[in-house]
Amino acid sequence: MNKLINFTYIKLTITSLILLTSAVQAHTHNHVISEKTLRISEGIFDDNEVKDRPLSDWQGTWQSLNDYLIAGDLDLVILAKAKKDPTKNFADYKQYYQKGYATDVLFIGIEGEQIDFHKKESEVSCKYHYDGYKILHYTAGNKGVRYLFSCQEKGSNAPKYVQLSDHIIEATPSAHFHIYMGNESHEKLLTEMDNWPTYYPLSQNKNDIISEMLHH
Secondary structure: OOHHHHHHHHHHHHHHHHHHHHHHHHOOOOOOOOHHHHHHHOOOOOHHHOOOOOHHHHOEEEEEOHHHHHHOOOHHHHHHHHHHOOOOOHHHHHHHHHHHHOOOOOEEEEEOOEEEEEOOOOEEEEEEEEEEEEEEEOOOOOEEEEEEEEEOOOOOOOOOEEEEEOOOOOOOOOOOEEEEEEOOOHHHHOOOOOOOOEEEEOOOOHHHHHHHHHHO
């Protein structure tokens, strides 16, 4: 770790002690996370617990976290993760999320069967068909579930294949999600493990998002 990273790490550590305390005090705990929900969110579940889900579970308007990451707004979250993991430092995690969150799709709108993808100067959309789900078994021993959708409009420039993942495995409205997009096939897209653009509700501001990420 060079001097610049050391300085950044120390400064973030001091800042985190102040902001983390404030976030804990401000965060509402009206919703108690059940043991089952926590277990599933950590990728621990039986395959027969996984159920089909409609696209309406992700209905709404969503914002990418990529710009927040680039601006340094999520550094507190990244520092908190690094403090819990002795195998990675702040710089390691920052690089991990820079690759994971990378996208030019600023906003995503989902209504009915249609998904709209909003970039800085363009927008594409398509109606998507549900293709079921795929359970992924990771080397760490936990699992993940991706819900698969395919574009049904031949003339659309929207991604032909979309996979959504949000640490939920049964029909439940999503609070945030990771999306995988491609034009080759679902099989090819299922091999993508490094890039998973992440979206939170547009109604949430930066502080809301940081608080949610720190507590879940």
